[in-house]
Amino acid sequence: MAQSKRLSAGIVRNNRQMSDGRTIRYYDTTNQSRNAPDLRPVEAQPPIGELRFDALVNEWVAMAAHRQGRIFLPPKELCPLCPTNGELLTEIPEADFEVVVFDNRSPSLRPPVGDWALPDEVGPDTDLGTAAGKCEVICFTANHGKSFKDLTPDRVRVLLEAWKDRTEELSLEPFIEHIAPFENRGEEVGVTLSHPHGQIYAYSYLPPRVEKMLAAAKTYKQSTGKNLFDEILAREIRDHERIIVRNDHWIAYVPYASRYPFEIHVAPLNPVADLAGLTEADCDAFPAIALEVMNRLDGVFGIEMAYIATWHQAPVRVGRDLLRLHWQITSVRRAPGKLKYLAGSESAMGAFIMDMRPEQSAAQLREVKL
Amino acid sequence: MAQSKRLSAGIVRNNRQMSDGRTIRYYDTTNQSRNAPDLRPVEAQPPIGELRFDALVNEWVAMAAHRQGRIFLPPKELCPLCPTNGELLTEIPEADFEVVVFDNRSPSLRPPVGDWALPDEVGPDTDLGTAAGKCEVICFTANHGKSFKDLTPDRVRVLLEAWKDRTEELSLEPFIEHIAPFENRGEEVGVTLSHPHGQIYAYSYLPPRVEKMLAAAKTYKQSTGKNLFDEILAREIRDHERIIVRNDHWIAYVPYASRYPFEIHVAPLNPVADLAGLTEADCDAFPAIALEVMNRLDGVFGIEMAYIATWHQAPVRVGRDLLRLHWQITSVRRAPGKLKYLAGSESAMGAFIMDMRPEQSAAQLREVKL
Numbered sequence: 229m230a231q232s233k234r235l236s237a238g239i240v241r242n243n244r245q246m247s248d249g250r251t252i253r254y255y256d257t258t259n260q261s262r263n264a265p266d267l268r269p270v271e272a273q274p275p276i277g278e279l280r281f282d283a284l285v286n287e288w289v290a291m292a293a294h295r296q297g298r299i300f301l302p303p304k305e306l307c308p309l310c311p312t313n314g315e316l317l318t319e320i321p322e323a324d325f326e327v328v329v330f331d332n333r334s335p336s337l338r339p340p341v342g343d344w345a346l347p348d349e350v351g352p353d354t355d356l357g358t359a360a361g362k363c364e365v366i367c368f369t370a371n372h373g374k375s376f377k378d379l380t381p382d383r384v385r386v387l388l389e390a391w392k393d394r395t396e397e398l399s400l401e402p403f404i405e406h407i408a409p410f411e412n413r414g415e416e417v418g419v420t421l422s423h424p425h426g427q428i429y430a431y432s433y434l435p436p437r438v439e440k441m442l443a444a445a446k447t448y449k450q451s452t453g454k455n456l457f458d459e460i461l462a463r464e465i466r467d468h469e470r471i472i473v474r475n476d477h478w479i480a481y482v483p484y485a486s487r488y489p490f491e492i493h494v495a496p497l498n499p500v501a502d503l504a505g506l507t508e509a510d511c512d513a514f515p516a517i518a519l520e521v522m523n524r525l526d527g528v529f530g531i532e533m534a535y536i537a538t539w540h541q542a543p544v545r546v547g548r549d550l551l552r553l554h555w556q557i558t559s560v561r562r563a564p565g566k567l568k569y570l571a572g573s574e575s576a577m578g579a580f581i582m583d584m585r586p587e588q589s590a591a592q593l594r595e596v597k598l
Numbered sequence: 599m600a601q602s603k604r605l606s607a608g609i610v611r612n613n614r615q616m617s618d619g620r621t622i623r624y625y626d627t628t629n630q631s632r633n634a635p636d637l638r639p640v641e642a643q644p645p646i647g648e649l650r651f652d653a654l655v656n657e658w659v660a661m662a663a664h665r666q667g668r669i670f671l672p673p674k675e676l677c678p679l680c681p682t683n684g685e686l687l688t689e690i691p692e693a694d695f696e697v698v699v700f701d702n703r704s705p706s707l708r709p710p711v712g713d714w715a716l717p718d719e720v721g722p723d724t725d726l727g728t729a730a731g732k733c734e735v736i737c738f739t740a741n742h743g744k745s746f747k748d749l750t751p752d753r754v755r756v757l758l759e760a761w762k763d764r765t766e767e768l769s770l771e772p773f774i775e776h777i778a779p780f781e782n783r784g785e786e787v788g789v790t791l792s793h794p795h796g797q798i799y800a801y802s803y804l805p806p807r808v809e810k811m812l813a814a815a816k817t818y819k820q821s822t823g824k825n826l827f828d829e830i831l832a833r834e835i836r837d838h839e840r841i842i843v844r845n846d847h848w849i850a851y852v853p854y855a856s857r858y859p860f861e862i863h864v865a866p867l868n869p870v871a872d873l874a875g876l877t878e879a880d881c882d883a884f885p886a887i888a889l890e891v892m893n894r895l896d897g898v899f900g901i902e903m904a905y906i907a908t909w910h911q912a913p914v915r916v917g918r919d920l921l922r923l924h925w926q927i928t929s930v931r932r933a934p935g936k937l938k939y940l941a942g943s944e945s946a947m948g949a950f951i952m953d954m955r956p957e958q959s960a961a962q963l964r965e966v967k968l
Contacts, residue, residue, distance in 0.1 A: 278955070280854060280855040281855060282853075282854075282855035282857075283814065283818075283826060283829075283830055283855075284811055284814065284826070284827070284830060284853075284855075285807065285810040285811055285814055286810065286813070286814040286817075287810075287855075287948070287949075287950075288949070289855045289856070289857055289950045289951075289952060290949070290950070290951045290952065291951075291952045291954075291955055291956075292951060292952070292953060293952075293953065293954055293955050293958070336943070336951040351818065351822075351829070352818075352826065352829040352830045352832075352833050353829075353833060408942070408943070408946070408947050410941075410942030410943075410946055411942070412941040412942050417939050417940075417941045417945075418937070418938070418939025418940075418941050419941075427942060429942070429943055429947070429949075431947075431949060435943070435947035435948055435949035436947070436948030436949060437655065437946065437947050437948035437949075438947065438948075440655040440656065440657075440948070441654055441655055443656070444653065444654060444655055444656040447656075448653075448721065448722075452721075456653060456654070456722060457654070459653075459721070459722040459723075460653055460654060460722045462722075463722050463723060483652075483654075484650055484652075485650035485651060485652035485653075485654075485657075485659040486659070487652075487659055536941055536942050536945050536946055538942055538946035538947070540946075556946060558945065558946070567788070568788070569786075569787050569788025570787075570788075570940065571780075571782040571787045571788050571789075571906055572778070572780030572781070572782050572797060572799070572906050572908055573706070573778070573780075573799055573805070575787075575906050575928065576778070576780055576807065576906055576908035576910075576926060576928070577778050577799070577801075577805035577806070577807050577808065577908070578657070578805055578806030578807035578808075578810070579658070579660070579799075579801060579805035579806060579807075580657075580659045580660070581659075581660045581661075581662060581706040582659060582660065582661045582662070582663075583662060583663065584661075584663055585648075585661055585663050586661075588663070
């Protein structure tokens with residue numbers, strides 16, 4: 229049952245079984261014994277959801293009706309992401325932890341039972357399929373009151389190793405086509421648990437935005453022979469005025485055609501397809517730039533910014549040479565009391581209207597005194 | 599200057615000039631004299647915004663930096679969409695009105711000056727263009743406290759005639775490719791003025807969702823010879839269980855692959871490309887179904903639902919036989935105290951996760967006692 233694995237940078241992973249059969253993975257900088265048992269009674273796992281094809285726009289929509297009743301912003305003393313101390317048995321049986329990843333209790337996507345495949349032909353009469361995939365929760369720290377930006381560089385390194393490890397393992401599953409680790413922060417983006425954590429969605433289909441990126445990169449490669457993302461990055465470096473910070477291995481910038489009041493892309497200077505492709509040197513240089521970017525974001529207005537931070541990776545099986553790893557952070561906060569909403573133009577038409585020039589938000593981010 | 603036009607159903611349009619050169623159009627059931635002058639001092643028009651190409655996903659993003667400072671939820675006595683009565687000079691010089699449409703004072707898109715064209719070739723080095731297009735505001739009633747659902751059927755008929763008229767006129771502009779009339783309702787979707795009104799966005803490019811619908815419809819037509827939307831509608835009629843209401847000319851249903859807790863599509867049974875193609879009988883049958891749908895939506899929880907209601911039309915110059923007119927209403931309200939948020943999966947990946955089965959929300963909508 230127990231599965232121990234030595235990763236990079238002296239980080240060790242220990243897998244343990246939860247009482248309902250889910251797996252929890254402890255990522256530690258020292259070889260901790262992680263043997264605390266999950267003492268909770270066994271609960272039935274929720275059923276797998278539906279996958280429906282929206283023929284109007286050629287997209288899959290996942291339906292997870294069992295998620296309606298999930299827990300919403302519990303008080304700190306009932307937080308299911310804190311370590312287990314005293315009476316409350318949380319998702320993490322240990323009394324302390326560094327980084328843990330466990331299977332989501334109310335997953336939108338679940339591993340399929342038996343043979344599973346998306347239909348080859350899809351159209352207005354496509355029958356519903358099962359919402360295959362996998363959803364995991366990643367806790368950044370045992371400390372309930374912290375944020376990503378408060379983590380130590382060492383902890384961010386462990387976190388990165390956990391993201392890498394999950395990408396590598398999930399890539400081996402035959403039903404998984406794309407892996408997206410992301411963090412939602414703030415009630416403004418619907419966060420239901422305030423403990424610092426992220427999620428990992430592993431899709432059995434290409435998410436619509438990935439399909440678009442893939443199509444754009446393919447067309448560009450065919451007509452120019454070049455990689456689209458590399459050329460976009462080259463322009464950002466040439467334009468210079470939207471760069472926030474760079475080091476020897478990473479660069480952070482506000483993209484030329486941002487969609488949000490604050491949007492930051494963080495990319496490795498040596499292009500790779502996914503997290504698993506990062507070199508040891510890339511990984512060691514990530515914590516500094518990641519923490520600087522997040523501290524600058526909170527520094528702009530001196531408040532905790534709501535954000536969505538997502539790793540964009542190449543899909544597992546296609547476009548490995550076309551898409552590039554980058555970390556996208558978007559915030560809907562345009563001023564202390566004001567949010568950007570996605571209304572008619574953005575939501576119904578997909579046509580984004582920005583109220584701010586990207587050069588302005590890049591300057592604001594650079595001017596923050598850290 | 600004054601331009602009077604007789605439309606269908608005895609409705610008359612009168613155009614007037616506002617003090618800063620913008621046009622206001624009065625739509626009335628009787629031939630009113632609409633001669634009240636705009637007594638406000640002339641104000642400079644905001645500059646035209648930028649259009650930037652996001653090469654990563656092949657989409658245009660409009661930038662309208664001048665919109666940051668626009669008015670936000672003023673008290674009723676300062677509402678710029680009420681008729682002018684007494685001291686406050688509003689956007690509407692008359693002391694009363696039925697339906698008016700005027701050029702937006704802080705438009706995201708503006709008519710270009712001189713020759714204008716989108717570049718033929720686009721890529722990561724595309725320079726910024728001007729955000730050509732047109733943004734208009736449409737007021738549904740002079741009564742500040744009302745909603746769309748409180749309008750009389752006659753008033754909805756005038757409103758429909760105004761939407762038709764604007765679609766016809768805007769279609770004549772050489773720089774306009776797509777026209778989307780929509781209504782945002784509720785602070786939850788960022789509404790900045792609570793007076794019942796909608797907007798009309800006329801784009802100089804195909805909005806991303808329209809491009810996707812067009813690509814899907816084209817592929818389907820090529821492989822089957824059939825119209826995709828007609829087949830989608832045929833499935834909805836066959837499945838039956840998601841239909842909310844229908845009459846001789848229109849049908850309202852929750853689509854098979856809905857993305858929102860409440861999503862309703864209202865389509866004419868005789869397919870047409872756009873509002874201008876509706877017959878007199880179609881138009882006369884619309885108010886009843888439109889009002890029923892909106893009253894059912896507010897009836898589900900007995901509260902005013904936040905929603906975005908958008909007319910999807912075929913583009914002005916392409917895909918006229920491929921895309922069909924339909925009215926899409928989406929609400930992020932999933933329970934009285936709960937909203938659906940677009941977080942990591944939806945926002946960053948474009949992959950929607952629904953917490954509710956469309957059949958369930960269709961049943962809830964049908965069960966509302968009117």
